[in-house]
Amino acid sequence: MEKRFFVDKSNISRENILLCSDEHLHLSKVMRLRVGDVVECFYDGSDVLTCRIDEINKNDTHLTILSTYPCDSNPAIDITLFQALPKLDKLELITQKICEIGATCIVPFTSRFCIAKDNASKIDRLNKIVISSAKQCGRTRLLDIHPTVTFNNMLDMLTPYDAVLFANEKEESVTLKELLLGKDYKNVAIIVGSEGGFSADEIEILKGKSMSFTFGKRILRCETAGIVAVANTLCLLG
Amino acid sequence: MEKRFFVDKSNISRENILLCSDEHLHLSKVMRLRVGDVVECFYDGSDVLTCRIDEINKNDTHLTILSTYPCDSNPAIDITLFQALPKLDKLELITQKICEIGATCIVPFTSRFCIAKDNASKIDRLNKIVISSAKQCGRTRLLDIHPTVTFNNMLDMLTPYDAVLFANEKEESVTLKELLLGKDYKNVAIIVGSEGGFSADEIEILKGKSMSFTFGKRILRCETAGIVAVANTLCLLG
Incomplete structure (x- = not known):
């Protein structure tokens, strides 16, 4: 390149x-x-x-x-990560890594146990990270950084997706491999919690709108969860 | 927990x-x-x-x-990441993340285009990161940090593995999914380059000792490559 x-x-x-x-x-x-x-x-x-x-x-x-x-490095599958707002350094790491790996959009949202504050300067910083990652990995389509939305707004945004996947720490057996292997989804939403996870109420609501999955027997940090979920989804559907 | x-x-x-x-x-x-x-x-x-x-x-x-x-969060598959020595902050990130995700060992090695210097203090810092990650994710078996070896020593260490996978930036088509799906490997080595990649000579030698794979059309930073390779391997074999 x-x-x-x-x-x-x-x-x-x-x-x-x-x-x-x-x-x-x-x-x-x-x-x-x-x-x-x-x-x-x-x-x-x-x-x-x-x-x-x-x-x-x-x-x-x-x-x-x-x-x-023509640029052949742009994502062939649309993956949006709905990420409950983590601390800024983690949001930066997630943004950098999922841009390289090949997500198309990140939507930060607030949930009950979020400890990070949203602030207006964030999107500029994140957009610089996205441009740098795009230059690095060869894509010309930037990762779209959506402004932070509320939990309920996030729920309303899930309708257009072929598949909505929820990294549910209470899920014990179903893995991404079971949900995605052999499928032909072109437009996938992935929901990941913040450092504090989701409340029991939030988990019940999310279960009604999505397919829960587990990463297995180890508990991933929230920034690791988003990165691994995007990487594994692309690996399984690619 | x-x-x-x-x-x-x-x-x-x-x-x-x-x-x-x-x-x-x-x-x-x-x-x-x-x-x-x-x-x-x-x-x-x-x-x-x-x-x-x-x-x-x-x-x-x-x-x-x-x-x-008994701890049920320890890795069921042994994955060793052979990582050409990157800068320390990247080695720290790789170590933290692959411990959470579930690798069993990391072996840093020197290759022609490595720019990072190895130094004795590193293993202590990395071991602290490993302990913290193990506490976080629930495993009791620590990620084993091997002292840095030379390229040739690394080659000698590949013999005992069921499968040796090489993240080869020159590979155009074969993916991890093609190499691993349906397989029953229990003991996997993954080889990833440093920031500078491998020399043409090194790539030829590695091709003779391993199965080359590509992450697809995007070029991943070296620290992203190691993390994604471990995550995808566990996802596909798990």
Whole structure:
């Protein structure tokens, strides 16, 4: 894979690309690329754009698109992780890892035992992590970071999915393998609790809306649960 | 699961347990437990020991074993991750996560493109992470941290395994699902590269000793690769 840079779609005009801020600095200061070098650019969901560097200024870089080719690293199955809000460092780790692994969306939601506070600055930080992960793993479609919703809003969002899977710590026997092997789901929701787990009431409600599964005999930390659930789902359906 | 503490086997005499240093502080200062409280203790590979706190001193805690029961959270399949040495923070993350998920051993090894330096202090730090992860996930058998070996030593260690799997970035089609589904392997080795990947020579040698697999169309960071490979292997064979 060539060196790859994320570009805001509004900074593309015909075959001309303007790279600013972080991505400009990454190209000019970190990678130390020069005028004439060929790199790859992308915007959310785009083809891969093969570009030549025309001009490197203090605050921006100008490039010309030479050719494009389709990105084959985008997820073939849509997986949305509904993640009860964990502490920020865990949410960052989950976001980074499930973007690489191949989820399409993360929806943080509040539940009774959540101890983390939601705050407005989070989405910007998470989006930077998503761009970096996308560059790393080769996908051009970004992981979509949904704003935090309530438990009840989350329930309303489950309707369109082919399969809704619930990492239920009270489930003793059914595994993801039993639920997914041989199935042809294209659009899967996975529900994972926060550090404090779910209340008994929440578990009853979730059981009525989903298929419960267990990871087996070991209790996973909440950030491990989300990462493993996405990885195993893609492995089994892929 | 009850509150659980790791005890050095040499600090158990008949039904008497002495808890020192970190575990003593965790019990007395963090969890603020009192004389008469009942907790669980374990040593590497032991049953779960149900214990009563008899005495809490400044530097140690005395307990009495009341009863024991078998631990059903220990791995049923032996998975060893042969991990080309990554930077320490990544090795720590891999160790924490594969202990929770259920690997039995990690063997760091040097390869041509490794940029991390090995150092003697590492195993102590990693062992603390392992104890904490084991307490969290409920296993009593610790993840075994092998000292770092050379690439050639690593090759010699592969002989006893039922299956040797190699996360080969040059492999284009064969997945873990194709290699493992329906198989009854009990003793699996997984080989994963460092940040810099393997040299062409190393890849040729590894191909001769293992089954290559791909994670699909996305390139995973080295720490993600080890975690996902262990999780998928347990999911498919479990």
